[in-house]
Amino acid sequence: MANETIIEKFSESKEFLSPIQYNLLKTLDLVGPSTRRDLVKQLHTPRTTIYDNLVKLQKRKLIEKFTRTDGNRGRPLVFWALKTKNS
DSSP states (O other), X not given: OTTHHHHXXXXXXXXXXXXXXXXXXXXXXXXXXXXXXXXXXXXXOOHHHHHHHXXXXXXXXXXXXXXXXXXXXXXXXXXXXXXXXTO
C-alpha cells in the first residue's frame, strides 16, 4: 500500500510508537478512513484511549481529521485517516 512506508518508517526507526498507536496506524492503513466508533469496535479499546492516541498521532502529522455530513440534522461524522503525501 502507498502509506505502508509511513508505518515502516516508525516501526524501524528510533522514534517511539506505542502499541496502540501502531495498531491505529495499521488499522487506518488496512480499512481506510474511519470514525472513532469504528476504531473502538475494531481494536476493543476504550474510546478515550483511542481519542488521546489519535490526537497524538495528529500532532505528529501522521494522520488527519476531517468531517463529512450525511445530509441529516445533527453533528457531522468525524473521520480519521492516514495523512497522504499530498497533504
